[in-house]
Amino acid sequence: MTFRYFYLLFFLVSVQVQAYDFGDGSIKIPEGFEGPVTQNMGQGASAIAYTYPHDSNTGTLLQITTWNPGQSFPQMTNEELKSGSEQYLLQFLSGVQRKRDSFKKGEVEFIEVSGHPVAKIAWSGAIQGKEVHGIMYCLVYNSKIYSFHTQDFSSFKGKYTKLAVSAFESIELKR
Numbered sequence: 001m002t003f004r005y006f007y008l009l010f011f012l013v014s015v016q017v018q019a020y021d022f023g024d025g026s027i028k029i030p031e032g033f034e035g036p037v038t039q040n041m042g043q044g045a046s047a048i049a050y051t052y053p054h055d056s057n058t059g060t061l062l063q064i065t066t067w068n069p070g071q072s073f074p075q076m077t078n079e080e081l082k083s084g085s086e087q088y089l090l091q092f093l094s095g096v097q098r099k100r101d102s103f104k105k106g107e108v109e110f111i112e113v114s115g116h117p118v119a120k121i122a123w124s125g126a127i128q129g130k131e132v133h134g135i136m137y138c139l140v141y142n143s144k145i146y147s148f149h150t151q152d153f154s155s156f157k158g159k160y161t162k163l164a165v166s167a168f169e170s171i172e173l174k175r
Contacts (some may be wrong), residue, residue, distance in 0.1 A: 100125030
């Protein structure tokens with residue numbers, strides 16, 4: 001009888017979804033992603049990353065970068081939020097582009113996450129001769145700029161980046 005309770009408890013704990021609260025919202029980290037690893041990047045910027053390990057040196061990235069410019073933004077319309085998120089998205093993406101060979105980017109799309117406009121773009125390139133792909137998002141919210149980014153080797157055919165994309169697009173923002 002004691003073993004039944006142990007197995008029930010083990011099952012309940014093992015299927016729990018890990019959530020990460022990033023201040024203005026919460027994201028459910030997909031099963032298999034390990035972390036977090038945090039980095040203070042200075043000037044109001046910080047990053048938190050999780051990886052789905054493929055081997056001891058590589059894995060799928062799921063990263064949230066927050067930039068707090070330290071000043072309140074004026075009230076913005078949805079169109080202004082879209083324009084700002086697209087502008088910042090392309091700036092963040094340029095940092096990825098500089099570190100990739102054969103870099104190609106798609107068109108910027110707009111989706112809604114928790115009722116707020118988010119810019120989204122897919123990209124591809126190569127790192128040390130290996131094909132990679134990724135998807136990056138940008139959200140302007142509560143006077144902060146958020147970048148959500150996933151990337152992986154193309155040989156995995158999007159299997160793990162789809163998990164990160166689903167997590168990003170299901171973020172619950174605090175009102």
